[in-house]
Amino acid sequence: MLEAAPHRFPLRVYFEDTDAGGVVYHAAYLRFAERARTEWLRALGVPHSQLIACEGVIFVVKRLSIEYLRPARLDESLVVETRLAGMGGASVRLVQEVRRDGERVALLEVRLACVRLATGRPEAMPESLRGLLRAQS
Amino acid sequence: MLEAAPHRFPLRVYFEDTDAGGVVYHAAYLRFAERARTEWLRALGVPHSQLIACEGVIFVVKRLSIEYLRPARLDESLVVETRLAGMGGASVRLVQEVRRDGERVALLEVRLACVRLATGRPEAMPESLRGLLRAQS
Amino acid sequence: MLEAAPHRFPLRVYFEDTDAGGVVYHAAYLRFAERARTEWLRALGVPHSQLIACEGVIFVVKRLSIEYLRPARLDESLVVETRLAGMGGASVRLVQEVRRDGERVALLEVRLACVRLATGRPEAMPESLRGLLRAQS
Amino acid sequence: MLEAAPHRFPLRVYFEDTDAGGVVYHAAYLRFAERARTEWLRALGVPHSQLIACEGVIFVVKRLSIEYLRPARLDESLVVETRLAGMGGASVRLVQEVRRDGERVALLEVRLACVRLATGRPEAMPESLRGLLRAQS
Numbered sequence: 369m370l371e372a373a374p375h376r377f378p379l380r381v382y383f384e385d386t387d388a389g390g391v392v393y394h395a396a397y398l399r400f401a402e403r404a405r406t407e408w409l410r411a412l413g414v415p416h417s418q419l420i421a422c423e424g425v426i427f428v429v430k431r432l433s434i435e436y437l438r439p440a441r442l443d444e445s446l447v448v449e450t451r452l453a454g455m456g457g458a459s460v461r462l463v464q465e466v467r468r469d470g471e472r473v474a475l476l477e478v479r480l481a482c483v484r485l486a487t488g489r490p491e492a493m494p495e496s497l498r499g500l501l502r503a504q505s
Numbered sequence: 506m507l508e509a510a511p512h513r514f515p516l517r518v519y520f521e522d523t524d525a526g527g528v529v530y531h532a533a534y535l536r537f538a539e540r541a542r543t544e545w546l547r548a549l550g551v552p553h554s555q556l557i558a559c560e561g562v563i564f565v566v567k568r569l570s571i572e573y574l575r576p577a578r579l580d581e582s583l584v585v586e587t588r589l590a591g592m593g594g595a596s597v598r599l600v601q602e603v604r605r606d607g608e609r610v611a612l613l614e615v616r617l618a619c620v621r622l623a624t625g626r627p628e629a630m631p632e633s634l635r636g637l638l639r640a641q642s
Numbered sequence: 643m644l645e646a647a648p649h650r651f652p653l654r655v656y657f658e659d660t661d662a663g664g665v666v667y668h669a670a671y672l673r674f675a676e677r678a679r680t681e682w683l684r685a686l687g688v689p690h691s692q693l694i695a696c697e698g699v700i701f702v703v704k705r706l707s708i709e710y711l712r713p714a715r716l717d718e719s720l721v722v723e724t725r726l727a728g729m730g731g732a733s734v735r736l737v738q739e740v741r742r743d744g745e746r747v748a749l750l751e752v753r754l755a756c757v758r759l760a761t762g763r764p765e766a767m768p769e770s771l772r773g774l775l776r777a778q779s
Numbered sequence: 780m781l782e783a784a785p786h787r788f789p790l791r792v793y794f795e796d797t798d799a800g801g802v803v804y805h806a807a808y809l810r811f812a813e814r815a816r817t818e819w820l821r822a823l824g825v826p827h828s829q830l831i832a833c834e835g836v837i838f839v840v841k842r843l844s845i846e847y848l849r850p851a852r853l854d855e856s857l858v859v860e861t862r863l864a865g866m867g868g869a870s871v872r873l874v875q876e877v878r879r880d881g882e883r884v885a886l887l888e889v890r891l892a893c894v895r896l897a898t899g900r901p902e903a904m905p906e907s908l909r910g911l912l913r914a915q916s
């Protein structure tokens with residue numbers, strides 16, 4: 369069986385993403401990775417705003433680890449590759465790579481939980497979403 | 506008559522506030538100024554979270570201008586001085602200065618509107634808040 | 643004479659851009675506007691990193707005013723339109739509109755100065771850049 | 780032997796730190812933790828700007844993991860506790876807890892490398908700094 373191709377999200381490094389060290393600020397990669405997850409969900413047909421409006425649920429980050437492999441700089445073009453790495457009833461695990469041309473700049477592993485927005489309590493993902501995710505893995 | 510002393514909010518410049526130009530990123534001053542406005546309201550006895558919880562209203566920025574006079578850098582200590590410059594039924598106008606030691610780094614003028622959180626519509630400020638603000642001017 | 647069409651820069655609103663008021667955080671528009679200015683310069687053939695590497699100069703914001711006309715929300719598609727509104731020897735003035743479909747969300751006027759990166763001193767824009775800008779106005 | 784008390788850095792949650800989910804944005808904790816590390820170094824007598832100016836080195840984040848235990852909200856007071864957890868020739872490992880009153884909100888483990896600013900290459904920490912850190916552990 370072939371593994372599904374990762375979702376690819378391209379982005380550009382702007383001044384807002386850099387710091388006085390001359391490179392991309394370490395926390396900016398978390399913003400890049402979240403943009404990529406948002407577009408990955410949108411490509412599945414499930415934008416955040418629809419999850420909130422129709423289901424009253426939201427994904428929150430429960431755990432995240434990131435390894436910084438190479439610095440990135442102003443004006444560079446990066447791509448975030450997102451792969452579903454695991455799935456529970458109320459959570460998903462993703463692996464995300466930030467790449468520049470052929471090389472890896474940063475590597476993330478992210479665990480998201482589905483929670484009810486009104487209460488903040490974990491909640492099983494809607495079955496329709498689970499079906500879409502199963503088709504990815 | 507003596508003018509009321511401005512509210513003073515001290516802060517430190519961290520890496521998150523700088524960019525690859527080696528100085529404080531221009532949009533970071535808006536965050537500094539909002540922290541100062543939040544503490545100015547708290548000093549008046551009206552924290553944002555209480556305005557939201559008790560009155561259902563929130564202040565939003567309607568108009569803002571900023572002049573950048575000198576660059577600021579990593580690790581510097583800055584102070585934001587906040588003065589009430591005008592007041593309408595549903596809005597206030599503030600002048601804010603970002604200072605380093607004796608000199609001015611940036612100068613802001615900000616117009617805030619009081620809006621109902623649920624609707625986003627402008628709303629007269631609660632009378633208790635108006636009284637507190639009148640005592641400032 | 644026809645006015646040149648504005649430069650158009652599309653973007654999406656992500657969680658990072660919003661605040662607990664449920665709408666786009668007021669300082670996020672400055673980041674949107676700077677991304678648009680960066681792409682406007684790139685479209686002219688002058689990316690920031692090239693200005694820095696080849697000329698040793700950089701554009702810094704000297705003065706900015708912004709009017710917030712309508713709130714924007716998570717997942718919305720916005721466009722920043724950028725027009726050159728004036729030009730001096732060492733500075734440019736831009737008007738930028740943030741739009742959602744047909745309507746204006748925010749309106750900015752920005753004055754940028756060209757400064758030598760090593761000294762922070764104002765410096766006349768490189769003649770090649772001035773020529774490109776004149777062709778815009 | 781008694782373990783050294785952790786360094787404690789208090790902070791307040793502002794609008795800039797929150798997102799449309801109504802809670803602190805997940806990447807904001809990395810900014811909080813870096814502010815705390817900066818003040819921890821300053822308390823040791825080694826502010827970033829001095830490390831850069833005198834030694835030409837800088838600490839960069841090489842690896843970071845964070846677990847989100849409870850949401851934090853606008854206007855809350857948090858404290859970041861920072862402990863040195865390990866030390867190599869050119870790197871340190873820190874454990875940082877973000878706490879609200881008695882309870883843990885987030886837990887971070889961070890590996891920093893000392894690099895030469897001009898080259899980005901790893902470099903042994905200055906001996907004076909190593910001495911200060913040894914006194915902490």
